[in-house]
Amino acid sequence: MLPRWVSRAAVWVPVAAAALWVLVLARNTSAGPAIREPGEFVVTLLDGVTFAGLLFVVASGFTLIFGLMRTVNMAHGSLFLGAAYVAHEIQTNMVGKDANIDARDVSLLAWILPLLAAGAVVALLGLLMQQLLLRWNQGQDLRQALITLAISVIAADQLLAHFGGVAQPLKWPGAVTHFFEIVGERYATSRLFMLGVALLVGALLWLWLNRTRMGMVIRAGVDDQEMVRALGINITLVFAITFVVGSFLAGVGGVLGGSFAGSVAPGVDGAWLLNSLVVVIIGGLGSVKGAVAGSLLYGMVVALSPAYLPAGYTYYSVIFTFALLAVVLAVRPAGLYGRVE
Amino acid sequence: MSPTGAAPGRAQSRRTLRRLLSARNVVVAAATALALLLPLFGSNFFVEFVMTRTMILGIAAATIVFLAAYGGMVSLAQYLLAGVAGFMVGNAVVAQDAWSKGLKLGWNPWVAVLFALAVTTAVAFVLGALASRTTGIYFLMITLTYAVIGYYVFGSITPLSGFGGITGIDPPGLFEDHPQRMYLALVVLSVLVYVAFRVLAVTPFGLALQGIRDDPVRMASLGFNVSLHRTLAFTLAGFTAGLAGVFNVWWNGQIDPTSISIGPTLDLLIVAVIGGTLSLEGAWLGAFVFVAANNYLRNLPLVDHIGITEARFNTIVGVLVLLIMILSPDGLAGIIDRIRLGLRRLVQLSRGSGAGPPEAAAGSAP
Numbered sequence: 001m002l003p004r005w006v007s008r009a010a011v012w013v014p015v016a017a018a019a020l021w022v023l024v025l026a027r028n029t030s031a032g033p034a035i036r037e038p039g040e041f042v043v044t045l046l047d048g049v050t051f052a053g054l055l056f057v058v059a060s061g062f063t064l065i066f067g068l069m070r071t072v073n074m075a076h077g078s079l080f081l082g083a084a085y086v087a088h089e090i091q092t093n094m095v096g097k098d099a100n101i102d103a104r105d106v107s108l109l110a111w112i113l114p115l116l117a118a119g120a121v122v123a124l125l126g127l128l129m130q131q132l133l134l135r136w137n138q139g140q141d142l143r144q145a146l147i148t149l150a151i152s153v154i155a156a157d158q159l160l161a162h163f164g165g166v167a168q169p170l171k172w173p174g175a176v177t178h179f180f181e182i183v184g185e186r187y188a189t190s191r192l193f194m195l196g197v198a199l200l201v202g203a204l205l206w207l208w209l210n211r212t213r214m215g216m217v218i219r220a221g222v223d224d225q226e227m228v229r230a231l232g233i234n235i236t237l238v239f240a241i242t243f244v245v246g247s248f249l250a251g252v253g254g255v256l257g258g259s260f261a262g263s264v265a266p267g268v269d270g271a272w273l274l275n276s277l278v279v280v281i282i283g284g285l286g287s288v289k290g291a292v293a294g295s296l297l298y299g300m301v302v303a304l305s306p307a308y309l310p311a312g313y314t315y316y317s318v319i320f321t322f323a324l325l326a327v328v329l330a331v332r333p334a335g336l337y338g339r340v341e
Numbered sequence: 342m343s344p345t346g347a348a349p350g351r352a353q354s355r356r357t358l359r360r361l362l363s364a365r366n367v368v369v370a371a372a373t374a375l376a377l378l379l380p381l382f383g384s385n386f387f388v389e390f391v392m393t394r395t396m397i398l399g400i401a402a403a404t405i406v407f408l409a410a411y412g413g414m415v416s417l418a419q420y421l422l423a424g425v426a427g428f429m430v431g432n433a434v435v436a437q438d439a440w441s442k443g444l445k446l447g448w449n450p451w452v453a454v455l456f457a458l459a460v461t462t463a464v465a466f467v468l469g470a471l472a473s474r475t476t477g478i479y480f481l482m483i484t485l486t487y488a489v490i491g492y493y494v495f496g497s498i499t500p501l502s503g504f505g506g507i508t509g510i511d512p513p514g515l516f517e518d519h520p521q522r523m524y525l526a527l528v529v530l531s532v533l534v535y536v537a538f539r540v541l542a543v544t545p546f547g548l549a550l551q552g553i554r555d556d557p558v559r560m561a562s563l564g565f566n567v568s569l570h571r572t573l574a575f576t577l578a579g580f581t582a583g584l585a586g587v588f589n590v591w592w593n594g595q596i597d598p599t600s601i602s603i604g605p606t607l608d609l610l611i612v613a614v615i616g617g618t619l620s621l622e623g624a625w626l627g628a629f630v631f632v633a634a635n636n637y638l639r640n641l642p643l644v645d646h647i648g649i650t651e652a653r654f655n656t657i658v659g660v661l662v663l664l665i666m667i668l669s670p671d672g673l674a675g676i677i678d679r680i681r682l683g684l685r686r687l688v689q690l691s692r693g694s695g696a697g698p699p700e701a702a703a704g705s706a707p
Contacts, residue, residue, distance in 0.1 A: 072478050142481065143666055146662065149662070150659045151659070153604075153655050153658060153659035154655070154659035157655035157659065158656060161653060161656075270602070270604075271489075277482050278486060281483060315498050318494050318497050318498070321490060322494070325490075329471045
């Protein structure tokens with residue numbers, strides 16, 4: 001174990017240095033020092049928080065499944081990508097155009113219906129995967145990780161075969177694609193809309209886990225699966241429902257992420273598997289609270305590091321993702337809210 | 342490990358000989374002899390392409406097997422570490438006036454190898470130290486994260502490479518225009534790696550590592566530094582993966598971030614899984630099956646007919662892994678072990694002495 005003061009220093013020295021840099025010193029960066037350019041600072045923070053919302057929606061599904069079943073679903077990114085493609089198909093059909101879809105063509109219904117349908121489709125796929133391939137080897141975590149990994153390889157290849165390598169459009173509804181003024185800067189309403197959806201998802205998830213009987217069973221199952229089973233609760237059913245909800249969240253994340261990027265393209269599955277992994281490694285596997293903390297930290301690092309690196313060095317921003325991971329792993333190997341087993 | 346020093350008793354030397362002449366060692370020795378003689382009768386394509394690639398992937402996959410079998414750590418960062426070595430070789434050897442990306446230091450290729458291996462080992466040490474307090478599924482996730490971050494590091498840091506990658510990397514004169522020599526060097530290196538990993542297993546370090554794999558808490562209370570052992574094992578595996586990476590970049594002549602992205606990372610894991618993550622020989626067997634499938638499946642008459650063309654190779658690989666994980670998590674080596682075990686039981690039954698317990702359960706020992 002590291003001595004206490006070392007781990008404290010490992011956290012607070014970089015944080016203080018970064019804060020000093022961002023507030024006062026950051027000349028010659030794209031955003032500028034925060035005390036001189038408060039607008040840029042606020043916009044960067046908003047970027048971080050809104051991206052964190054998207055991260056949370058995706059990662060909460062991942063962590064929910066792991067927390068209860070100890071299954072690391074490596075196909076989570078594939079569910080994300082699959083949902084985005086399904087939503088793209090439905091949206092282009094509803095709008096009636098193949099390419100060059102403009103957000104103004106998209107009614108609110110032409111976004112919400114694809115969202116729900118795509119979520120339902122991948123929730124069903126997730127359920128099938130769990131029932132056929134994961135149910136009978138419950139508890140063998142490495143085997144399950146490799147099985148889902150194989151599925152992600154197959155899914156990526158089949159999606160590529162079906163939808164091609166070219167990015168396909170997926171748009172926000174026209175009603176939310178505006179700009180508004182904040183501290184002298186223009187900001188996209190759609191990003192706040194994304195954050196709103198994420199907050200709604202988070203609130204529903206909290207209510208489900210904390211205010212319903214099913215949620216109580218899930219929380220108990222996270223703590224002691226054998227005891228829940230012994231009490232006569234049908235935990236197999238609870239497993240299936242949790243997998244459906246986790247997959248549905250990946251799907252909602254996929255539609256949000258696709259609309260956020262404006263398009264759906266191959267390779268996004270790997271990127272979002274990485275994002276989910278980073279969030280849950282930081283926050284702690286299996287903890288929804290950890291997913292919130294991990295999303296916020298990771299979202300902030302993703303938003304702040306390119307904005308406050310000196311011009312010409314912004315490509316080093318990826319290092320900061322690793323630095324965040326390294327600090328958390330060095331101080332808390334199981335993540336911020338993770339439990340050491 | 343044969344006692345060559347003080348004259349041993351006849352009985353002991355005979356016992357040592359019998360131990361060394363196990364079926365496993367005889368098969369490995371025969372395979373090695375076959376691999377060394379292959380250039381005499383194999384086609385150029387088979388030797389210089391299929392088998393060379395098999396050896397490179399085999400060495401890299403053996404590092405996964407080493408960590409999994411002796412350390413209980415399934416690492417997805419081995420292809421990244423091979424890639425780090427490759428990128429370092431590329432940055433070091435490409436000449437200043439060449440039309441390529443990278444630092445273009447223009448060094449002597451052998452100096453570049455030392456430099457690349459030193460950097461790779463250092464990177465492996467840091468990554469290993471960070472991940473060493475976790476095992477199992479957590480370790481898998483953290484190393485997968487390393488692999489993907491590594492892809493973005495080399496992709497976005499343009500002075501090192503950028504997404505276009507480094508091109509025009511020549512191997513040293515010893516191997517340039519001598520693909521057969523490179524193949525033979527890889528066979529020798531494979532044997533060295535194989536023997537080294539097996540010898541390591543019976544050294545105090547290797548035994549402690551296996552103890553840590555089985556019961557980290559007990560080993561810690563016995564005074565062993567658990568995370569240090571894991572870190573050193575990861576560092577050694579990283580160094581070895583770096584050797585594979587050096588040959589890989591010489592063989593390819595170029596390297597770009599896509600070649601270490603999540604796809605190839607999973608391919609390497611798949612190689613280890615096909616062979617069986619607990620069997621060291623399985624790494625090369627898995628590599629051969631993988632490379633052969635990659636090169637020859639397209640020649641099968643039915644493949645075009647059922648719509649699985651070369652482009653859908655990943656689907657085939659995925660289905661293969663899925664089947665292996667469903668049927669036998671120990672991979673091909675596990676299947677072979679099971680068949681052997683079944684045959685032995687059959688023999689025992691026919692002799693009428695089926696009461697004895699079957700030795701060496703399938704896949705329980707590396």
